[in-house]
Protein backbone atom coordinates (compact mmCIF):
# COMPACT_ATOMS: atom_id res chain seq x y z
CA UNK A 1 0.00 0.00 0.00
CA UNK A 2 1.27 3.50 -0.84
CA UNK A 3 2.19 5.58 2.20
CA UNK A 4 1.97 9.36 2.01
CA UNK A 5 5.15 11.21 2.95
CA UNK A 6 4.89 13.81 5.74
CA UNK A 7 4.73 17.40 4.45
CA UNK A 8 4.99 20.58 6.49
CA UNK A 9 1.49 22.14 6.11
CA UNK A 10 2.85 25.70 6.42
CA UNK A 11 5.31 25.21 3.60
CA UNK A 12 2.62 23.59 1.50
CA UNK A 13 0.30 26.56 2.05
CA UNK A 14 3.07 29.03 1.26
CA UNK A 15 4.18 27.45 -2.01
CA UNK A 16 0.93 26.03 -3.37
CA UNK A 17 0.32 29.10 -5.54
CA UNK A 18 -0.66 29.45 -9.21
CA UNK A 19 2.42 31.41 -10.31
CA UNK A 20 3.37 32.38 -13.87
CA UNK A 21 5.20 29.78 -15.91
CA UNK A 22 8.96 30.20 -15.93
CA UNK A 23 9.28 29.08 -19.57
CA UNK A 24 9.69 32.70 -20.58
CA UNK A 25 11.87 35.12 -18.63
CA UNK A 26 10.85 37.59 -17.42
CA UNK A 27 7.53 35.84 -16.88
CA UNK A 28 4.56 37.18 -18.84
CA UNK A 29 3.00 39.43 -16.12
CA UNK A 30 6.25 41.45 -16.15
CA UNK A 31 6.18 42.16 -19.89
CA UNK A 32 5.67 45.78 -20.83
CA UNK A 33 3.81 47.25 -23.76
CA UNK A 34 5.02 50.82 -23.42
CA UNK A 35 8.41 50.23 -25.01
CA UNK A 36 10.30 52.82 -27.01
CA UNK A 37 10.68 51.24 -30.44
CA UNK A 38 13.86 53.09 -31.33
CA UNK A 39 15.52 52.17 -28.06
CA UNK A 40 14.40 48.59 -28.54
CA UNK A 41 15.89 48.47 -32.03
CA UNK A 42 19.24 49.76 -30.80
CA UNK A 43 19.20 47.26 -27.95
CA UNK A 44 18.28 44.44 -30.31
CA UNK A 45 21.19 45.19 -32.66
CA UNK A 46 23.61 45.48 -29.72
CA UNK A 47 22.55 42.20 -28.16
CA UNK A 48 22.41 40.40 -31.48
CA UNK A 49 25.96 41.51 -32.41
CA UNK A 50 27.30 40.42 -29.05
CA UNK A 51 25.62 37.03 -29.03
CA UNK A 52 26.20 36.32 -32.71
CA UNK A 53 29.95 36.74 -32.31
CA UNK A 54 30.24 34.67 -29.15
CA UNK A 55 28.02 31.68 -29.63
CA UNK A 56 25.51 32.25 -32.40
CA UNK A 57 21.83 33.07 -31.83
CA UNK A 58 18.82 31.03 -30.67
CA UNK A 59 15.46 31.39 -32.39
CA UNK A 60 12.09 30.39 -30.96
CA UNK A 61 9.17 30.15 -33.40
CA UNK A 62 5.68 29.88 -31.94
CA UNK A 63 3.28 27.82 -34.06
CA UNK A 64 0.00 28.38 -32.24
CA UNK A 65 -2.56 26.15 -33.97
CA UNK A 66 -4.13 22.99 -32.49
CA UNK A 67 -6.94 20.84 -33.88
CA UNK A 68 -8.65 20.38 -30.52
CA UNK A 69 -8.59 21.99 -27.10
CA UNK A 70 -6.94 20.22 -24.17
CA UNK A 71 -8.95 21.62 -21.30
CA UNK A 72 -5.98 22.08 -18.92
CA UNK A 73 -4.06 24.15 -21.46
CA UNK A 74 -2.57 27.51 -20.49
CA UNK A 75 -0.63 28.05 -23.73
CA UNK A 76 -1.08 30.78 -26.30
CA UNK A 77 -2.97 28.82 -28.97
CA UNK A 78 -5.72 28.92 -31.55
CA UNK A 79 -8.02 25.94 -32.08
CA UNK A 80 -8.92 25.20 -35.69
CA UNK A 81 -9.24 22.34 -38.13
CA UNK A 82 -8.69 24.67 -41.02
CA UNK A 83 -5.19 24.02 -42.28
CA UNK A 84 -5.28 26.84 -44.79
CA UNK A 85 -4.05 29.06 -41.90
CA UNK A 86 -0.62 27.44 -42.17
CA UNK A 87 0.40 29.33 -45.27
CA UNK A 88 -0.78 32.73 -44.10
CA UNK A 89 0.93 32.31 -40.75
CA UNK A 90 4.21 31.33 -42.38
CA UNK A 91 4.04 34.41 -44.58
CA UNK A 92 3.68 36.54 -41.44
CA UNK A 93 6.69 34.86 -39.84
CA UNK A 94 8.73 35.42 -42.97
CA UNK A 95 7.81 39.09 -42.89
CA UNK A 96 8.80 39.37 -39.24
CA UNK A 97 12.09 37.55 -39.86
CA UNK A 98 12.92 40.07 -42.59
CA UNK A 99 12.42 42.90 -40.08
CA UNK A 100 14.88 41.25 -37.71
CA UNK A 101 17.35 40.61 -40.54
CA UNK A 102 17.32 44.31 -41.39
CA UNK A 103 18.24 45.19 -37.81
CA UNK A 104 20.99 42.58 -37.56
CA UNK A 105 23.43 44.24 -39.92
CA UNK A 106 25.48 41.07 -40.31
CA UNK A 107 24.92 37.40 -41.22
CA UNK A 108 23.31 35.55 -38.32
CA UNK A 109 24.99 32.40 -37.01
CA UNK A 110 22.12 30.13 -36.02
CA UNK A 111 22.97 27.96 -33.04
CA UNK A 112 19.50 26.90 -31.92
CA UNK A 113 16.01 26.76 -33.36
CA UNK A 114 13.08 25.64 -31.27
CA UNK A 115 9.59 25.18 -32.69
CA UNK A 116 6.94 25.36 -29.99
CA UNK A 117 3.22 25.84 -29.76
CA UNK A 118 0.37 25.25 -29.96
CA UNK A 119 1.11 22.13 -31.92
CA UNK A 120 4.02 22.60 -34.33
CA UNK A 121 3.15 19.26 -35.96
CA UNK A 122 -0.19 20.81 -36.95
CA UNK A 123 1.86 22.18 -39.87
CA UNK A 124 2.58 19.87 -42.80
CA UNK A 125 6.14 18.56 -43.27
CA UNK A 126 6.35 20.66 -46.42
CA UNK A 127 5.47 23.84 -44.55
CA UNK A 128 7.91 23.09 -41.74
CA UNK A 129 10.64 22.61 -44.35
CA UNK A 130 9.71 25.95 -45.88
CA UNK A 131 9.87 27.67 -42.49
CA UNK A 132 13.34 26.34 -41.68
CA UNK A 133 14.58 27.18 -45.17
CA UNK A 134 13.42 30.77 -44.68
CA UNK A 135 15.38 31.02 -41.42
CA UNK A 136 18.60 29.42 -42.63
CA UNK A 137 18.68 31.05 -46.07
CA UNK A 138 21.63 33.46 -46.16
CA UNK A 139 22.44 32.55 -42.54
CA UNK A 140 25.31 30.47 -41.19
CA UNK A 141 24.20 27.31 -39.42
CA UNK A 142 26.55 26.77 -36.45
CA UNK A 143 28.46 23.45 -36.70
CA UNK A 144 27.13 22.48 -33.21
CA UNK A 145 23.57 23.61 -33.83
CA UNK A 146 20.64 22.22 -31.85
CA UNK A 147 17.25 22.19 -33.51
CA UNK A 148 14.28 20.96 -31.52
CA UNK A 149 10.50 20.71 -31.78
CA UNK A 150 7.43 19.98 -29.67
CA UNK A 151 5.38 17.16 -31.14
CA UNK A 152 1.90 15.82 -30.46
CA UNK A 153 2.00 12.00 -30.27
CA UNK A 154 -1.28 11.80 -32.20
CA UNK A 155 -0.24 13.79 -35.26
CA UNK A 156 3.55 13.54 -35.55
CA UNK A 157 3.97 11.42 -38.67
CA UNK A 158 6.99 9.60 -40.03
CA UNK A 159 7.07 12.23 -42.80
CA UNK A 160 7.30 14.99 -40.19
CA UNK A 161 10.13 13.20 -38.43
CA UNK A 162 12.12 12.37 -41.59
CA UNK A 163 11.75 15.93 -42.86
CA UNK A 164 12.88 17.42 -39.55
CA UNK A 165 15.89 15.10 -39.30
CA UNK A 166 16.92 16.02 -42.84
CA UNK A 167 16.82 19.69 -41.71
CA UNK A 168 19.12 19.01 -38.75
CA UNK A 169 16.58 18.44 -35.93
CA UNK A 170 17.70 15.92 -33.32
CA UNK A 171 15.56 16.72 -30.28
CA UNK A 172 11.85 16.25 -29.89
CA UNK A 173 9.58 16.81 -26.92
CA UNK A 174 6.25 14.99 -26.80
CA UNK A 175 3.34 16.26 -24.74
CA UNK A 176 2.34 13.08 -22.91
CA UNK A 177 0.82 14.68 -19.77
CA UNK A 178 -0.89 11.54 -18.41
CA UNK A 179 -1.60 8.03 -19.71
CA UNK A 180 -4.67 7.19 -17.65
CA UNK A 181 -7.74 6.83 -19.94
CA UNK A 182 -10.08 8.60 -17.52
CA UNK A 183 -7.71 11.51 -17.02
CA UNK A 184 -7.10 11.75 -20.77
CA UNK A 185 -10.83 11.83 -21.34
CA UNK A 186 -11.53 14.62 -18.86
CA UNK A 187 -8.66 16.78 -20.19
CA UNK A 188 -9.82 16.08 -23.76
CA UNK A 189 -6.47 14.70 -24.85
CA UNK A 190 -6.98 11.05 -25.73
CA UNK A 191 -3.66 9.53 -26.78
CA UNK A 192 -3.30 5.92 -25.67
CA UNK A 193 0.05 4.48 -24.61
CA UNK A 194 0.38 2.75 -28.01
CA UNK A 195 0.33 6.13 -29.82
CA UNK A 196 3.01 7.54 -27.53
CA UNK A 197 5.10 4.38 -27.92
CA UNK A 198 4.81 4.50 -31.70
CA UNK A 199 5.65 8.20 -31.89
CA UNK A 200 8.69 7.64 -29.65
CA UNK A 201 9.95 4.69 -31.70
CA UNK A 202 9.36 6.57 -34.95
CA UNK A 203 11.40 9.52 -33.69
CA UNK A 204 14.32 7.30 -32.73
CA UNK A 205 14.18 5.39 -36.02
CA UNK A 206 14.12 8.65 -37.97
CA UNK A 207 17.33 9.80 -36.23
CA UNK A 208 16.26 11.89 -33.23
CA UNK A 209 18.88 11.41 -30.54
CA UNK A 210 16.93 12.99 -27.70
CA UNK A 211 13.29 12.45 -26.75
CA UNK A 212 11.67 14.42 -23.94
CA UNK A 213 8.24 13.78 -22.41
CA UNK A 214 6.15 16.45 -20.70
CA UNK A 215 4.09 15.10 -17.82
CA UNK A 216 1.72 16.99 -15.53
CA UNK A 217 0.70 16.32 -11.95
CA UNK A 218 -2.37 17.88 -10.36
CA UNK A 219 -4.75 17.19 -13.25
CA UNK A 220 -8.41 16.31 -12.57
CA UNK A 221 -9.04 12.68 -11.55
CA UNK A 222 -5.37 11.90 -11.02
CA UNK A 223 -4.66 9.61 -8.09
CA UNK A 224 -1.50 8.10 -6.64
CA UNK A 225 -2.38 4.89 -8.45
CA UNK A 226 -2.93 6.60 -11.82
CA UNK A 227 0.35 8.53 -11.52
CA UNK A 228 2.11 5.31 -10.62
CA UNK A 229 0.72 3.61 -13.73
CA UNK A 230 1.59 6.58 -15.96
CA UNK A 231 5.16 6.85 -14.70
CA UNK A 232 5.72 3.10 -14.94
CA UNK A 233 4.58 3.15 -18.58
CA UNK A 234 6.75 6.18 -19.32
CA UNK A 235 9.79 4.44 -17.84
CA UNK A 236 9.30 1.57 -20.32
CA UNK A 237 9.86 4.05 -23.19
CA UNK A 238 12.97 5.58 -21.58
CA UNK A 239 12.73 9.22 -22.71
CA UNK A 240 16.09 10.95 -22.09
CA UNK A 241 14.44 13.80 -20.29
CA UNK A 242 11.17 14.30 -18.50
CA UNK A 243 9.54 17.57 -17.50
CA UNK A 244 7.16 16.61 -14.67
CA UNK A 245 5.44 19.84 -13.86
CA UNK A 246 2.61 21.17 -11.78
CA UNK A 247 -0.79 21.90 -13.28
CA UNK A 248 -1.65 25.57 -12.66
CA UNK A 249 -5.38 26.09 -12.24
CA UNK A 250 -6.10 29.60 -13.54
CA UNK A 251 -9.64 29.38 -14.97
CA UNK A 252 -9.94 33.19 -15.06
CA UNK A 253 -7.07 33.28 -17.59
CA UNK A 254 -7.58 29.90 -19.36
CA UNK A 255 -11.23 29.45 -20.19
CA UNK A 256 -10.85 25.77 -21.15
CA UNK A 257 -10.12 25.03 -17.50
CA UNK A 258 -13.73 25.96 -16.71
CA UNK A 259 -14.84 22.85 -18.59
CA UNK A 260 -14.09 20.45 -15.78
CA UNK A 261 -15.34 20.35 -12.26
CA UNK A 262 -13.00 21.86 -9.66
CA UNK A 263 -13.99 19.12 -7.22
CA UNK A 264 -12.19 16.65 -9.55
CA UNK A 265 -8.86 18.39 -8.92
CA UNK A 266 -6.57 16.89 -6.29
CA UNK A 267 -6.30 19.07 -3.16
CA UNK A 268 -2.93 20.62 -2.29
CA UNK A 269 -1.98 17.81 0.10
CA UNK A 270 -2.85 15.17 -2.51
CA UNK A 271 -1.12 17.03 -5.31
CA UNK A 272 2.26 17.12 -3.59
CA UNK A 273 1.97 13.38 -2.96
CA UNK A 274 1.45 12.84 -6.71
CA UNK A 275 4.70 14.68 -7.35
CA UNK A 276 6.59 12.80 -4.68
CA UNK A 277 5.35 9.47 -5.99
CA UNK A 278 6.43 10.38 -9.52
CA UNK A 279 9.82 11.55 -8.31
CA UNK A 280 10.32 8.38 -6.27
CA UNK A 281 9.58 6.13 -9.27
CA UNK A 282 11.73 8.15 -11.67
CA UNK A 283 14.65 8.26 -9.24
CA UNK A 284 14.42 4.49 -8.72
CA UNK A 285 14.66 4.04 -12.51
CA UNK A 286 17.85 6.00 -13.00
CA UNK A 287 16.47 9.49 -13.61
CA UNK A 288 18.16 12.38 -11.84
CA UNK A 289 16.23 15.29 -10.44
CA UNK A 290 17.82 18.25 -12.23
CA UNK A 291 15.59 20.89 -10.63
CA UNK A 292 12.90 23.14 -12.15
CA UNK A 293 10.65 20.05 -12.68
CA UNK A 294 13.17 18.30 -14.92
CA UNK A 295 14.51 14.76 -14.70
CA UNK A 296 17.20 13.33 -16.96
CA UNK A 297 19.08 10.11 -17.58
CA UNK A 298 22.83 10.27 -16.87
CA UNK A 299 23.87 10.40 -20.54
CA UNK A 300 21.74 13.51 -21.16
CA UNK A 301 23.33 16.98 -21.46
CA UNK A 302 21.11 18.33 -18.68
CA UNK A 303 22.58 15.86 -16.22
CA UNK A 304 26.12 16.36 -17.51
CA UNK A 305 25.70 20.13 -17.23
CA UNK A 306 24.48 19.76 -13.66
Ligand code: SF4
Nearest residue numbers: 066069070073075118
Ligand atom coordinates in the same frame (compact mmCIF):
# COMPACT_ATOMS: atom_id res chain seq x y z
S1 SF4 B 1 -1.94 21.52 -24.59
FE1 SF4 B 1 -0.85 21.78 -26.52
S2 SF4 B 1 -2.10 20.62 -27.99
FE2 SF4 B 1 -3.41 20.97 -26.23
S3 SF4 B 1 -4.55 22.84 -26.68
FE3 SF4 B 1 -2.71 23.42 -25.51
S4 SF4 B 1 -1.17 23.94 -26.99
FE4 SF4 B 1 -2.78 22.78 -28.05
